[in-house]
Amino acid sequence: MARSRLTPEREAELYEAVLDLLREVGYDALTMDAIAARTRSSKATLYRQWGSKPELVAVSLRHSKPVDVSQIDTGSLRGDFLEMVSQTDDCQMERDTALMRGLARAVHENDDLLQALRELFIEPEMTGLDAMLQRAIDRGEISADNPAVKFVSHMLVGAFVAHPLIKDQPMSQGFLRDYIDAVVLPALGAR
């Protein structure tokens, strides 16, 4: 996809507008027409650069994430996890939770959205997480053959999904820190 015609600032603006619209009307009611109108772009440009609505949504989510795991390298695994947590404030976490819930619904009915999210959002995210874990293995903090290494994303997703379901409380940095120390690091046998 040729993106050379948009500046990074313009791209960031466009991604933010897509997420704003998504919050306002939901995935089903979101149209390329509405995105074009809101961002004052042509639909032809949107389709040429992002291919489709699910792809544009997935890329927008990825670019607007408060945390870029691949940019975190504190020198210890626990430090990296806690840095991930501290880069997202509680207020933002609640806002994102609402957005992700709306998307969770849309995913059930739109298989192309699930495919786009996997390819453009989940997989790059997993790659960043894998690199973080690989550095911990290289430093000798965790063992390469620990079977929990491949389940770190499951543990993190569990914290996000189960917490609001079980307790009537929004997600918070404090909860996530406790969970990392109580579950994630012990399961990894982190030294």
Next chain:
Amino acid sequence: MARSRLTPEREAELYEAVLDLLREVGYDALTMDAIAARTRSSKATLYRQWGSKPELVAVSLRHSKPVDVSQIDTGSLRGDFLEMVSQTDDCQMERDTALMRGLARAVHENDDLLQALRELFIEPEMTGLDAMLQRAIDRGEISADNPAVKFVSHMLVGAFVAHPLIKDQPMSQGFLRDYIDAVVLPALGAR
């Protein structure tokens, strides 16, 4: 709630009919009228015995679960977890996944359903899980002050939610067994 007028067999039949209807039409389109018609009961009876649609759905789910955690006691924590897994075959797990996804959607829009599920489904389930963990503490398999004890449900929910999202594969007994050995028991420091 007085339930004395229905035999256990009649109750079980009614719960199964509620879930069948739920699978057919979804939560939003499910009506007490349709349940009354399908089960040849009067709406008055349904309301008198279960109070409301969300409560009836939550109780039906609870009674139709293939696994009753409170009935499991193999003598070891790992044995109890593996028994939970082996009581659900892969086919049933896929069927339940579809049902739970539909409900996950409904929960976002129906706060009374979330409340009913918490009270009538999640909490009793947690009580069974807590009893299982308490026995492991009493046997000295895990330590009472291990902070992971209160997060076991988060770990299990994570396995169920993250797996189909990350991998394009349905949940399976094999996956759950690996996850229990790789994540849940090590996080608990089970001896």
